[in-house]
Amino acid sequence: MKVGLVxxxxxxxxxxxxxxxxxxSISKIINIDNIDGIxxxxxxxxxxxxxxxxxxxxxxxIKAVLTNKVPxxxxxxxxxxxxxxxxxxxxxxxxxxxxxxxxxLGVNIFFKLNEQLAxxxxxxxxxxxxxxxxxxxxxDAPSGTAIxxxxxxxxxNDSKTKWVNKNSNNPEELEIISERVDPAPGTHEIxxxxxxxxxxxxxxxxxxxxxxxxxxxxAEFMAGKKGIYSMDDLLQL
Ligand SMILES: NC(=O)C1=CN([C@@H]2O[C@H](COP(=O)(O)OP(=O)(O)OC[C@H]3O[C@@H](n4cnc5c(N)ncnc54)[C@H](OP(=O)(O)O)[C@@H]3O)[C@@H](O)[C@H]2O)C=CC1
Ligand SMILES: O=C(O)C1=N[C@H](C(=O)O)C[C@H](O)C1
Numbered sequence: 237m238k239v240g241l242v243x244x245x246x247x248x249x250x251x252x253x254x255x256x257x258x259x260x261s262i263s264k265i266i267n268i269d270n271i272d273g274i275x276x277x278x279x280x281x282x283x284x285x286x287x288x289x290x291x292x293x294x295x296x297x298i299k300a301v302l303t304n305k306v307p308x309x310x311x312x313x314x315x316x317x318x319x320x321x322x323x324x325x326x327x328x329x330x331x332x333x334x335x336x337x338x339x340x341l342g343v344n345i346f347f348k349l350n351e352q353l354a355x356x357x358x359x360x361x362x363x364x365x366x367x368x369x370x371x372x373x374x375x376d377a378p379s380g381t382a383i384x385x386x387x388x389x390x391x392x393n394d395s396k397t398k399w400v401n402k403n404s405n406n407p408e409e410l411e412i413i414s415e416r417v418d419p420a421p422g423t424h425e426i427x428x429x430x431x432x433x434x435x436x437x438x439x440x441x442x443x444x445x446x447x448x449x450x451x452x453x454x455a456e457f458m459a460g461k462k463g464i465y466s467m468d469d470l471l472q473l
Contacts, residue, residue: 237459238263240282240306242274242297243289246373247311250448251286258452266297274300282306283459286451291315291376298322298333307332307458311339311451313380323464332461334470337380339450343424344467346439350385350426353437354392362428362435363407364389364396369415369423377401377414381424386410389426422447 237260241248244267252262263282266274274297277285285301287294291314301308302325310333319335326333338344357364366389368382378386378401386399389410396410404411425438441447450467457470 237261237283237456238281239455240264240266240277240285240301242266242285242287242301243312245288246444247288247447247451248286250444251288251451254445254448254452255455260452268293275304277301277306278304279306284309284455286311286455288312288451295322299325302326302329302331302333305329305331307334307461309334309451309454309458311336311447313337314376316380316383326464330462332458332463332465334454334458334465336450336454336467337384338422338447339454339467340441340446341450341471342441342446343381343422343439344450344471344473346424346437347384347388348473349437351388351392353426353428353435354389357428358392358394360428360430362430364393364426364428365411365413366399366427367413367415367423367425369417369420371418371420372416374416377416378412379414379422379424381422382412382414385424385426386412 239255239260240263244265284307287297287310289312294312294315295318298308368379390396397408399410399412401412421444422441428435
């Protein structure tokens, strides 16, 4: 498989190592300094693009690749207000798009655990909250993973109606506290507290390898595909 990398930072480089170890080839590496090269990515030279850049650049990069009808696997966070715009654009182009706020298998199991626990806590006398901890270079807060967890909790538990990225005394608001400390690759912890006890579930990434492995699996899945996909299509959880 010929893979284009859009974004060659911490994730782009971790993904490249796994692609090469699995026998894939890298067709193009696009970064800020050669961003115009994105227009030259096409189905003749590239089977799939993996995009991990930044909140303010993801939308433009994804659309640029979809325009040339090459499937895109994106992991960039902080741009999801525009997700439905990308879905519409991808479908208009007859192209393929895969998105996950977190590509690691462990976090995707954790997403399901969070939904189950939120259901079980309905009607119980516990107050829920969340902490996410990442490295100091991270540009967005809360993390994309924390937003997915919050959406999963709110959809399955009647006590919360929205999340906020600050301390809150409003019982309807799910508080997400963001901490930035090095080298933290990504930790997410959900707490349910009552007067008599506390329940916590947490996921702690030890490195970026799990995210990169999942992104490569998604790229292998997307080669030759059209339409919109997520981790639910890739993993049988
Ligand atoms: N879904 C998931 O599983 C995961 C998602 N992420 C997300 O992925 C994104 C990237 O993370 P990470 O690799 O750690 O970040 P880095 O800052 O290490 O890398 C980002 C790279 O993208 C480049 N870049 C920035 N803007 C553009 C642009 N306009 N066009 C092309 N390249 C650009 C940067 O270039 P330069 O170095 O010149 O600034 C840099 O090389 C973040 O949004 C992060 O939240 C991270 C881990 C896992
Ligand atoms: O920026 C990161 O590093 C990470 N970003 C993703 C997020 O925002 O959830 C995934 C992971 O937590 C690492």
